[in-house]
Amino acid sequence: MSTRKINYPVHLTLKIDIPLRPRYFDATPEPGSGLEDFAKEWRQKTVDLWNAGQPERRPTAYVNYAAGDEGLEAMYGYEPWRLERLRHLKTLYDPDNRFAYYNPIIPPTSRL
Numbered sequence: 571m572s573t574r575k576i577n578y579p580v581h582l583t584l585k586i587d588i589p590l591r592p593r594y595f596d597a598t599p600e601p602g603s604g605l606e607d608f609a610k611e612w613r614q615k616t617v618d619l620w621n622a623g624q625p626e627r628r629p630t631a632y633v634n635y636a637a638g639d640e641g642l643e644a645m646y647g648y649e650p651w652r653l654e655r656l657r658h659l660k661t662l663y664d665p666d667n668r669f670a671y672y673n674p675i676i677p678p679t680s681r682l
Contacts, residue, residue, distance in 0.1 A: 613637060636673050645673055 599605035633645045660675045
């Protein structure tokens with residue numbers, strides 16, 4: 571299958587998908603408890619360890635598990651045509667940027 575037909579960059583690679591973002595299910599940590607800071611620190615250490623184990627590979631993140639501090643290229647692919655295509659489609663189908671909630675593709679000229 572041609573990679574030109576796939577926007578998600580790592581469909582053609584075998585990998586273990588581990589969600590590395592802090593999640594809270596039933597409870598929100600008490601303000602000042604340090605739990606959120608602990609989770610963020612643990613996530614960063616785990617991501618760094620994961621990436622150090624495959625130094626020849628650029629970091630990637632599945633968009634639904636991205637914490638928001640990854641670059642768009644890590645989520646959508648490092649080849650320039652990928653973001654160009656996604657931004658073009660975003661401009662066509664969401665010109666008012668209404669679907670910009672989670673790790674958005676910002677169009678080249680935002681109409682916000």
